[in-house]
Amino acid sequence: MENEVSTLYKTIDGGQTWAQVTPWMIALPPVTVNVDPRIPTPTPISTVTPEPTDPSSLVFEPNANAYRIRFAPNTTWVEVNDTIATKSTRRYVLSAMQGQIMSVSILQGKALTVAVAGADNQPLSDSRVYSSFWRGSLPSTQDFIITVASYAATAFTMRVSVNPPGQATQKFSFFDKKYQVALSYTDEFAQILAEPQVVHKGTPLLTLTFIDPTVYFPTTNLGDTYLMLNVAVDPAIVATCTQPSTHPIEIVTGLVTINGYSFTRTEVNIGAAGNFFDHISYRTVFNDKCFEVIFLFHSVNIGIYSPGAVVEFDRAALLKRFEGVLDTFVAK
Amino acid sequence: MQSKFKLFLAIGALVITFSGCKSFQWTPSQPTSRPTTLPATPIITSTNPPILATAAPVPAITGLHMLDATNGWAWTAAQRFLRTSDGGQTWMDRTPGKGGFVDEAFFSNNLTGWMPIALPNTNLTGLFRTTDGGQTWSQISYDPVNGLRGPIRLQFMDTKHGWSIEESLFMSREAYYHLSETQDGGMTWKSIAVNPPKLELGLAPGTIHLCNLCTDRFYYDPSRMIIVYGDMELMQPGGSVRMQVSFDLGKNWQTQNLPLPKGSADAAVAPYEPIFFDAQNGLLPVDLVRILKGGETVYQRLAFYATQDGGASWSLRAGVIDHLDTPDVALNIVSPQDIYAHCGHELCASHDGARTWQGVTSNLDFAMTYTGAMKRSLQFLSFLNATTGWGS
Numbered sequence: 013m014e015n016e017v018s019t020l021y022k023t024i025d026g027g028q029t030w031a032q033v034t035p036w037m038i039a040l041p042p043v044t045v046n047v048d049p050r051i052p053t054p055t056p057i058s059t060v061t062p063e064p065t066d067p068s069s070l071v072f073e074p075n076a077n078a079y080r081i082r083f084a085p086n087t088t089w090v091e092v093n094d095t096i097a098t099k100s101t102r103r104y105v106l107s108a109m110q111g112q113i114m115s116v117s118i119l120q121g122k123a124l125t126v127a128v129a130g131a132d133n134q135p136l137s138d139s140r141v142y143s144s145f146w147r148g149s150l151p152s153t154q155d156f157i158i159t160v161a162s163y164a165a166t167a168f169t170m171r172v173s174v175n176p177p178g179q180a181t182q183k184f185s186f187f188d189k190k191y192q193v194a195l196s197y198t199d200e201f202a203q204i205l206a207e208p209q210v211v212h213k214g215t216p217l218l219t220l221t222f223i224d225p226t227v228y229f230p231t232t233n234l235g236d237t238y239l240m241l242n243v244a245v246d247p248a249i250v251a252t253c254t255q256p257s258t259h260p261i262e263i264v265t266g267l268v269t270i271n272g273y274s275f276t277r278t279e280v281n282i283g284a285a286g287n288f289f290d291h292i293s294y295r296t297v298f299n300d301k302c303f304e305v306i307f308l309f310h311s312v313n314i315g316i317y318s319p320g321a322v323v324e325f326d327r328a329a330l331l332k333r334f335e336g337v338l339d340t341f342v343a344k
Numbered sequence: 345m346q347s348k349f350k351l352f353l354a355i356g357a358l359v360i361t362f363s364g365c366k367s368f369q370w371t372p373s374q375p376t377s378r379p380t381t382l383p384a385t386p387i388i389t390s391t392n393p394p395i396l397a398t399a400a401p402v403p404a405i406t407g408l409h410m411l412d413a414t415n416g417w418a419w420t421a422a423q424r425f426l427r428t429s430d431g432g433q434t435w436m437d438r439t440p441g442k443g444g445f446v447d448e449a450f451f452s453n454n455l456t457g458w459m460p461i462a463l464p465n466t467n468l469t470g471l472f473r474t475t476d477g478g479q480t481w482s483q484i485s486y487d488p489v490n491g492l493r494g495p496i497r498l499q500f501m502d503t504k505h506g507w508s509i510e511e512s513l514f515m516s517r518e519a520y521y522h523l524s525e526t527q528d529g530g531m532t533w534k535s536i537a538v539n540p541p542k543l544e545l546g547l548a549p550g551t552i553h554l555c556n557l558c559t560d561r562f563y564y565d566p567s568r569m570i571i572v573y574g575d576m577e578l579m580q581p582g583g584s585v586r587m588q589v590s591f592d593l594g595k596n597w598q599t600q601n602l603p604l605p606k607g608s609a610d611a612a613v614a615p616y617e618p619i620f621f622d623a624q625n626g627l628l629p630v631d632l633v634r635i636l637k638g639g640e641t642v643y644q645r646l647a648f649y650a651t652q653d654g655g656a657s658w659s660l661r662a663g664v665i666d667h668l669d670t671p672d673v674a675l676n677i678v679s680p681q682d683i684y685a686h687c688g689h690e691l692c693a694s695h696d697g698a699r700t701w702q703g704v705t706s707n708l709d710f711a712m713t714y715t716g717a718m719k720r721s722l723q724f725l726s727f728l729n730a731t732t733g734w735g736s
Contacts, residue, residue, distance in 0.1 A: 018402040018420070020432050021722060027684060027691045027704040030722075030735065035402040037426075038434045039669065045440045045472070046482040087693045123557040123576050164559050164576065206577065 039247045042069035070094070070104070076131065078103035078157055081172055088182055088331065089173035089199070096162040104158040105131070108150050108174045113181070115147035116158050116221050117202030119169040127171070131155035138225065145223035166187055173199045188217045191243045192344035193303060197337045200224050201239065209309050210291055211257050211280070213241030213249050222333065227325060229312070235287075236310040239334055244302040253302030254295045262293065270341055275299060275305075287312055289326070292334075298343045305341065307334045379533060395647040402435050408726040415454040416726075425459075427447070427478050432734055438478025444457045450506070458506070458530055460496045471530050485529050504529050507536065509564055519556035523564055524663075538569060539560065539594030552594075561617045568655050569594060572628065575612035579635050585613050585628075589655050598616045598656070605647050605664050605683070608632045608666075618655070621680045627698065629675060646673065646685060648698035661698035676725040676733070684708050684725050695730055 015118045021030040070079035070092065081104050096102050108114055115285050121144050128136040128146045131154050137146045150156065160170065175182050181198035188194070201220040208219065218241040228234050244250060254276035256262035262278035269275070275294040282289040290309040295302060314324050366487040403420040409414035410432070418426040418435065426435040440461055451457035453476045460470070472481040502504030507525040523536035540552045552571070554560035559574030573586040585602035604611055611632035620626035628649040634642035646665040649658040665687045675686045683694045689711040708722060727733030 018736055020402075020405065021708070022432065022733070022736075024732050026693060026731045027733065028706055030708050033432050033734075035405075035428075035432055036434050037400040037402055038436055040436045042480070043438055043440055043478065044480045046480065122579055162557055164574075166556055226543070232372070240585040245398060312357060 067115060070300055073105060076103070076105040076155060076157065078105040080104075081106040081158075083174070088176060089171060089184075092170040092172060093167065093268050094170070095165075095167045096122055096160060097165050101161045104160070104170075104172075106158070106172065106174070107153075107155050109153045109177055112150050113147065113175040113179075113199070114150055114156065114178055115145070115171070115199045115202070115223055116171045117145035117147075117171050117204075117221075118160065119171070119203055119205055120144070120166060120203045121206040121221075123164050123166065124160055126169055127159045127161070129157050129159070131157060138230070141227060143228075144204075145221070146225055147200065147223045148225070161245075163257065171202055175199065186218050186241070188243070191217065191245075191301060192304075193217065193241065193243065193297075193301075194340070194342045195241055195305075195337055196340035197239075200333060204238070208236070208238040208239070208240065208308050210240065210306055211260065211262075212240060212242050212290075212293075212304060213253065213257070213295070214244035214302055214304050217241045217243055220337070222330065229323060231313045232325035233314040233322050234330075235290050235312055236308070237330065238306075238308040238332075239303075240306040240308070242304045242306070244304075245300065247300075248299055250255055250300055250302045252295045253304070256340065264292075265292075268294065270294075270339055273303075273341060273343065292331070294338060301343070303341075303343060305338050307331070346451075369593070382392065383457055386503035406724075408432075408724065408734055408736060409451075410726055410728050410734060411451075411454050412512050413728065413732060417449075417451055417457075425478070427454075429454070432562075436478075438474075440472050440474075440478075447494050450500055451669070452500060452503070456503070458498055458500065460498065460508075473530060484529070486532065505532065507564070507566070508533070508566075508688065509562070515706055519554045519562075520712075521552040521554070521562050521564075522550060525566075537593065539590075540596040541571065541588045541590075541594070560613045561615045563618050565620065567591065567623060570618055570655055571620065572615040572630075573712060576616050576633070579612045579633075581610050583609065583635075585615065585630055585649065587628075591654070591656075600658065602649055602658050602661065604632065605645070605660060606732050608643075608647070608664075610634055611643075611645070617676070619677055624652055624654050625680055626655060627661075627677060627680070627683075629677070631673075632664075646675070646687075648683075650697060661702045663694055663698045665692050672726045674722065674735075676727050678727040678733075680731060682727065682730040691725075 018035055020033040020035050022033050023030050070081065081090060081103070092104065094102060094228060110293050116126050116128060118126060126137065126144060126146055130136065130152065134151070136148055136151070136156070137143070137264055143304055158172065160168070173182060181200060183196055183198055186195045186197070195218065197220055200222060202223045204219050204221045205215055206219070220239040222237040244253065255277045256264050260280050260282060262280050264276060265279045266277040267274060268277050273296045275296045278293045280291040282291070288311045290311070292307040295304040309327065309330065311325055314322065379612040398489045403424055405417040405418045408416065412431055414431045416428050416432065418428070423439070424437055425439040427438045428435050440459065449457055449459040456475050457478070458471060458473050459481070461472055471485040472482045473484050474481050476645045478524050488640060497509040497511070498506065505527055506674050507523060510522045510524070512522070523538055524533040526533050534604065535548050535550050537554065544553055552562055553579060554562055556570065558577040561572045561574070563570040569590045571588045573582070575582050584604060587600040587602060588597045589600065590597045594690050596698065611634050614633060616629040618626050618628040630647050630649065632645040632647055643666065648661040648663070650661055651658045665685060674687045681695050681697050683698055685692050687703065689709050691706055691710050692701045694701045710722060722735035725733060725735045
């Protein structure tokens with residue numbers, strides 16, 4: 013946008029007729045700036061640390077009216093750190109090839125939305141859907157436009173990944189240095205800052221959401237999914253780590269050994285006003301730390317939809333994907 | 345930057361009205377030990393490179409405020425600050441420094457203004473003032489600075505008295521507001537001691553903590569503080585427009601739950617900041633959005649609540665604009681009566697304070713469209729009065 017040229021319109025009849033004004037810069041004597049070094053340095057005001065903003069290396073392309081996203085050599089994804097004004101949009105463009113799997117996700121979640129379209133103006137994301145992520149196979153080799161829209165002025169982080177040709181997924185790794193715990197996940201998942209409303213015993217270290225739009229409404233009755241990795245070091249919590257919670261009442265559904273760690277598996281199913289919240293928790297104690305991995309599937313009673321409008325989401329298939337992440341759990 | 349400019353418009357409207365309002369009471373408190381003296385003669389003078397071309401196009405304007413039919417100010421995407429004195433036909437670059445943050449400012453007329461800026465090229469930041477229409481900018485204080493901790497909103501009631509609202513964002517979700525006031529034209533500033541509606545462990549005194557991603561909104565003037573809460577983080581309808589109002593710097597807060605328009609009971613609320621035209625009369629625009637859990641947008645509406653008692657009570661105005669196509673709808677509140685907003689392919693106008701709306705059939709299509717790029721023919725609107733306006 014920095015390189016764009018302005019077109020101004022003017023109306024004198026309350027907006028019925030807009031006349032184009034072609035504004036021009038005029039030459040003037042230079043602006044004088046008087047800086048006074050004798051002003052004492054002020055005492056800093058105690059305040060919170062602002063979120064770091066990345067002086068982005070994004071280059072604006074006037075033809076696309078968007079910022080060009082380029083991957084570093086030999087990389088297949090990038091995190092774009094940018095800011096957006098209230099109730100505004102930011103556009104990004106990148107090139108990819110037919111058949112490649114691309115994914116776009118916003119770390120800040122639902123306060124921002126993404127829409128993906130080809131440069132040929134063919135939308136790839138469902139315009140009926142308000143979503144902070146998209147993932148899918150690209151129909152042709154061309155430029156693709158990602159439009160981020162926001163209701164809030166905010167800095168945001170957008171992950172954009174394009175898998176190598178012929179490769180269905182790529183892997184991302186998470187490692188918490190303080191608590192020495194690691195998980196891996198595919199590009200079907202993305203990190204999200206929002207903390208889901210789920211009973212948990214530990215402090216969240218990582219929250220993921222599944223970003224394949226085809227598993228969600230309006231294709232299915234699935235609304236939200238989350239995978240949380242939490243940790244607790246409070247001895248009282250560690251001592252009762254694998255005991256089921258009573259608010260709400262969890263049911264122990266098994267003992268599972270994954271990579272040598274013995275997890276207690278519990279489930280809770282909460283239904284309210286046509287909404288179903290399906291919690292599945294895995295908890296283990298290791299090195300005096302209570303680790304828990306929680307899956308949350310939020311769906312809507314399919315009976316509220318017209319017959320055939322949506323299908324019941326495939327819980328078993330989704331569970332398999334989530335368990336695939338759990339299978340990578342390693343703690344030291 | 346556009347949103348900040350909208351704020352500027354609101355502030356401008358407020359000050360113009362307040363300056364002539366006898367009932368408006370404000371008793372500024374005493375300044376503190378912040379810098380108290382300003383040398384009469386500046387020591388260092390730097391200049392921008394001269395603008396040589398007379399046929400250079402104007403960079404993309406992202407904010408525009410016309411003071412009258414000929415004089416106005418504009419901000420550009422390239423961090424330039426422009427002035428026009430011929431109704432927008434030609435523009436002068438009045439940017440203080442280069443490469444700095446120049447998107448927050450307050451101008452009381454076409455000559456006098458304040459701008460908190462950061463000048464990376466001189467490694468200096470501070471509040472700068474002009475009294476000659478931007479030809480000369482003089483540093484008058486280090487505070488409030490812009491672009492370092494967060495955006496600054498400035499407002500002056502006259503040449504001496506003003507206040508600033510400093511917003512700091514943390515992890516995008518959290519928004520912290522810190523208030524300061526000046527009685528000497530911006531040379532010294534003192535924190536305004538306000539109490540938040542809810543005590544919070546570890547929160548710095550005088551700090552208001554809200555949820556940025558929820559689209560919570562904060563308004564301050566010396567007569568009142570208003571917080572309007574948004575639902576947009578989780579998109580869960582709250583059943584009303586939830587608001588807290590204080591008339592004593594937060595010693596007491598009044599909670600209000602404003603009813604939603606008929607047919608919008610299941611909406612998530614995305615409020616704007618309220619706008620006051622004088623001590624008593626103000627408007628609160630609110631976006632009402634219904635999005636199913638799966639993400640399908642059912643409706644987006646723009647409603648207005650009005651107060652005639654300084655914010656103590658609010659009533660829903662009858663006019664509601666429906667079918668907003670995207671969140672980035674330009675809204676221009678020109679006066680208590682005159683309001684313009686995008687509404688699909690048309691421009692919608694109200695000339696009775698949002699009691700009724702009329703679609704304005706225009707030679708421009710105002711919808712968000714793909715024309716090689718997804719954009720509107722006019723991204724923002726800046727009306728001077730009910731008939732004369734500019735857009736870009």
